[in-house]
Amino acid sequence: MASDLVRVKFFRTALSSEEIADLQVTEREVAGFYLKESAFPPGFRIPKHSHASPSFYLSIRGTSTEIFGKRRWECKPLSLVFTPPGEIHSEQYHDSGGHCFILEIGPNQMERFHEHSVRLDNANNYHVGLSAWLTMRLYREYRQMDEVSPLIIEGLALEIIAEVARPKLRSERRPPRWLLQARDLVRAEFSEKLTLNSIAKSVDIHPVHLATLFRQHYRQTVGEYIRQLRIEYACGEISTSDVPLVDIALAAGFSDQSHFSKTFKRFTGMSPARFRATLST
Numbered sequence: 238m239a240s241d242l243v244r245v246k247f248f249r250t251a252l253s254s255e256e257i258a259d260l261q262v263t264e265r266e267v268a269g270f271y272l273k274e275s276a277f278p279p280g281f282r283i284p285k286h287s288h289a290s291p292s293f294y295l296s297i298r299g300t301s302t303e304i305f306g307k308r309r310w311e312c313k314p315l316s317l318v319f320t321p322p323g324e325i326h327s328e329q330y331h332d333s334g335g336h337c338f339i340l341e342i343g344p345n346q347m348e349r350f351h352e353h354s355v356r357l358d359n360a361n362n363y364h365v366g367l368s369a370w371l372t373m374r375l376y377r378e379y380r381q382m383d384e385v386s387p388l389i390i391e392g393l394a395l396e397i398i399a400e401v402a403r404p405k406l407r408s409e410r411r412p413p414r415w416l417l418q419a420r421d422l423v424r425a426e427f428s429e430k431l432t433l434n435s436i437a438k439s440v441d442i443h444p445v446h447l448a449t450l451f452r453q454h455y456r457q458t459v460g461e462y463i464r465q466l467r468i469e470y471a472c473g474e475i476s477t478s479d480v481p482l483v484d485i486a487l488a489a490g491f492s493d494q495s496h497f498s499k500t501f502k503r504f505t506g507m508s509p510a511r512f513r514a515t516l517s518t
Contacts, residue, residue: 244271244341248285248325256281265379268391271341272379276334277301283328291357292341293397294318295372298476298516299335301328303362310362314472317369319361319401326360333477336516338376340394355402366465368400374506380515412454415440419447423459427466428490433459467491468504475513482509 261276271290277299294303296312303310303318305326312318320326342350342357350357363369375393378386412420419440423431436459437444451459467489474485486497486509501509 244289246287246289248287250284251286252283265382266343267379268387268394269343269346270390270394271339271343272375272390273339273341274337274376274379275339276336277330279330279332279334281330281334285325285327287323287325288320288341290322290341290343290347292320292339293368293372293401294320295338295340295369295376297336297338297376299333300331301335302331303328305360308360312362314476315364315369315373315469317363317366317372319357319359319363321358321360324360336476338372338379340372340375340397342394342398346394350398350402355398357398357402361401363401368397370504371397371400373504377506413450415442416447416450416454419451420455420462423463424466427463427470428488430490431459431463463490464500465504468501471497471501471509472505472512475509476516482513485509 260281262273264271264273266272294312294317296314296316296318298314300311300313303312303326305320305324310316310318371393375390375397378389378393419436419442422436422439433444433448437447440447448459451457451462455462457465471485471489474480474488475482482497483494486494489497491497491500498508498510501507501512505512507515
């Protein structure tokens with residue numbers, strides 16, 4: 238923790254030695270990136286601070302509130318928060334505490350990005366989505382380090398940065414109201430056997446038009462979005478309960494545990510059982 242504090246600037250108040258002692262922190266430097274895993278007790282507060290380098294914060298277990306000035310982001314499992322250097326923020330962990338993984342870009346890597354005019358200027362919250370899945374896979378490599386892990390970690394880290402830094406290809410126009418209604422329907426009923434036709438019928442739009450605009454605005458198909466929501470739900474259940482995996486699979490909308498396990502591993506890089514075991518260590 239001491240090496241990490243060198244890269245953090247606190248404002249007004251800092252963490253006390255007793256508070257630091259309450260934290261469970263592991264950290265290593267790999268390929269010019271700082272990787273850190275932290276566990277926070279219930280109700281833990283981190284006062285206003287900033288980081289010397291750009292960082293990505295992936296919530297794995299528990300919930301927290303990230304406060305950036307007037308912006309407040311509620312983070313639950315698979316929320317990925319990007320914080321640029323010098324951005325002042327604070328954190329409040331809720332009753333269940335929290336478990337997170339942090340990817341911080343070291344100075345040497347930052348020089349490479351500046352050479353290619355890669356800009357990482359704005360704080361943002363990427364809930365689920367490709368950048369969160371890539372960070373989850375990076376976390377798996379961090380937990381099972383072997384001789385080829387540094388190469389994999391560097392590649393995944395660069396993919397995450399590219400995904401966040403590249404100009405968004407989707408339309409910047411606000412989605413039409415019917416598309417927002419369709420997305421809300423999917424979020425509410427992701428565990429049901431939804432079809433493109435039934436969703437389109439509910440908002441009185443042709444299925445082809447729905448499919449086209451959904452991908453344009455959300456950069457994925459309706460089916461891919463449903464899978465993400467199911468895995469998001471499963472991650473939350475696994476990280477906060479002892480419910481059997483087969484029951485979680487069925488509640489999330491999967492036909493059986495085998496299908497659930499294959500999909501979960503494809504998204505996160507580890508099986509549901511491994512994910513649960515990881516959180517308990």
